[in-house]
Amino acid sequence: MTPEAIEKIIAVHAGNQGSLISILEDIQDRCRYLSEDALRTVASLTGRSLVDVYGVATFYKAFSLKPRGRHLVSVCLGTACHVRSAPDIVDEFKRQLGLEPGETSRDGEFTLETVNCLGTCALGPIVAVDGRYFSKVGRKDVTKIIRAAKADFMEDRSPEERAGLPAKVVCPHCGVSLTVPEKGAGREASLLLEASGGGKRAQVRISGVLGAGMSRSGNDFQPDTRVRYSCPNCRAGLDGAALCPECGAEMASLAFEGGGSLLICSCWGCANCMVRLNVPAAPAGPDRKRVTG
Numbered sequence: 001m002t003p004e005a006i007e008k009i010i011a012v013h014a015g016n017q018g019s020l021i022s023i024l025e026d027i028q029d030r031c032r033y034l035s036e037d038a039l040r041t042v043a044s045l046t047g048r049s050l051v052d053v054y055g056v057a058t059f060y061k062a063f064s065l066k067p068r069g070r071h072l073v074s075v076c077l078g079t080a081c082h083v084r085s086a087p088d089i090v091d092e093f094k095r096q097l098g099l100e101p102g103e104t105s106r107d108g109e110f111t112l113e114t115v116n117c118l119g120t121c122a123l124g125p126i127v128a129v130d131g132r133y134f135s136k137v138g139r140k141d142v143t144k145i146i147r148a149a150k151a152d153f154m155e156d157r158s159p160e161e162r163a164g165l166p167a168k169v170v171c172p173h174c175g176v177s178l179t180v181p182e183k184g185a186g187r188e189a190s191l192l193l194e195a196s197g198g199g200k201r202a203q204v205r206i207s208g209v210l211g212a213g214m215s216r217s218g219n220d221f222q223p224d225t226r227v228r229y230s231c232p233n234c235r236a237g238l239d240g241a242a243l244c245p246e247c248g249a250e251m252a253s254l255a256f257e258g259g260g261s262l263l264i265c266s267c268w269g270c271a272n273c274m275v276r277l278n279v280p281a282a283p284a285g286p287d288r289k290r291v292t293g
């Protein structure tokens with residue numbers, strides 16, 4: 001990743017508490033690991049010591065200083081999963097992928113790792129692949145999981161995604177991409193926006209606008225707060241003219257690169273978002289998707 005790209009990431013997180021972790025997360029999301037050059041660039045551009053930056057990068061297990069594969073397979077070996085035969089699952093992944101935990105395949109497709117607890121002990125054994133959780137996994141499920149990962153989980157995707165909807169969302173004012181890789185989920189896209197409302201201001205990550213259901217990160221806003229979204233790059237407001245058919249609130253309007261709009265309800269409690277393709281000529285007949293989250 002170029003120093004210029006890292007500079008842009010740092011600018012997005014400027015002024016946020018805990019921004020170093022967010023900066024490193026975003027770099028890792030894009031590069032699949034934190035290179036020495038990237039850590040040095042972050043240190044120099046943020047004015048922090050390299051020791052500090054390196055300390056954070058090595059403290060959290062989620063960060064990797066070695067390149068990871070396109071698919072990250074994490075098998076839980078926490079106590080609850082362990083007693084339900086999770087070691088057998090690890091063995092099966094080892095056998096089928098030809099990897100030991102901590103290794104990445106030569107073709108860069110898979111990294112296998114074991115983790116201590118993924119927080120859903122009652123459903124163990126748990127395997128997480130690219131952020132997707134598989135519960136009560138048995139040896140016989142391993143082939144299916146690997147096959148699904150190789151196919152980029154296409155079968156899990158919505159018809160819109162499979163039909164190849166334009167996935168890159170940009171600011172309609174400055175044209176800069178608002179799409180970022182989903183945290184810990186490989187290539188799934190989410191959006192990073194500035195949001196303000198109810199006297200608060202925060203960065204918000206919006207997931208699932210083209211997938212299984214929209215969700216917004218953070219507990220910064222009270223339910224029903226009217227949130228005003230803006231571009232983290234040019235700071236322009238993303239207000240749109242349409243009203244949400246579900247709750248009547250204004251909808252923010254974002255643009256798809258290549259044409260079309262993505263409308264997101266400004267009411268924090270309402271999870272309505274709508275995709276409109278080639279909007280100018282067709283006020284009627286939007287491809288609307290009711291989502292929850």
Ligand code: FES
Pocket residue numbers: 076077078079080081082116117118119120121122124125126
């Ligand atoms: S022990 Fe596996 S999810 Fe907690």
